[in-house]
Amino acid sequence: MIVYPLWHVGHQNEAGSNRSTIHVDEDSVFIDEQDGDDVKLLGIYSTRERAEERMNRARLLPGFRDEPECFILEGYEVDDDTWTEGFVRIPPGE
Numbered sequence: 001m002i003v004y005p006l007w008h009v010g011h012q013n014e015a016g017s018n019r020s021t022i023h024v025d026e027d028s029v030f031i032d033e034q035d036g037d038d039v040k041l042l043g044i045y046s047t048r049e050r051a052e053e054r055m056n057r058a059r060l061l062p063g064f065r066d067e068p069e070c071f072i073l074e075g076y077e078v079d080d081d082t083w084t085e086g087f088v089r090i091p092p093g094e
Helices: 048-058
Strands: 002-010 038-045 071-073
Antiparallel strands (some): 002 038, 002 071
């Protein structure tokens, strides 16, 4: 079974040249939560069509309409591991 989480990124980062905000980087939505970007889960949908309908409705709402291209919609297989390795924390400033 495939489900479709729908995310939106409200950008406030200063990652671009001259501390400008980056919205899309190389054909994908740029995310830097440590630099102020706000990631919101709008819902998890049973079909891509339902997720797209929700995205279209959200684009009419305050905030979302200001960044209409900053939605992330990908299908995920239920019960499928997507992160298969551990991780390392890097202290701030290193």
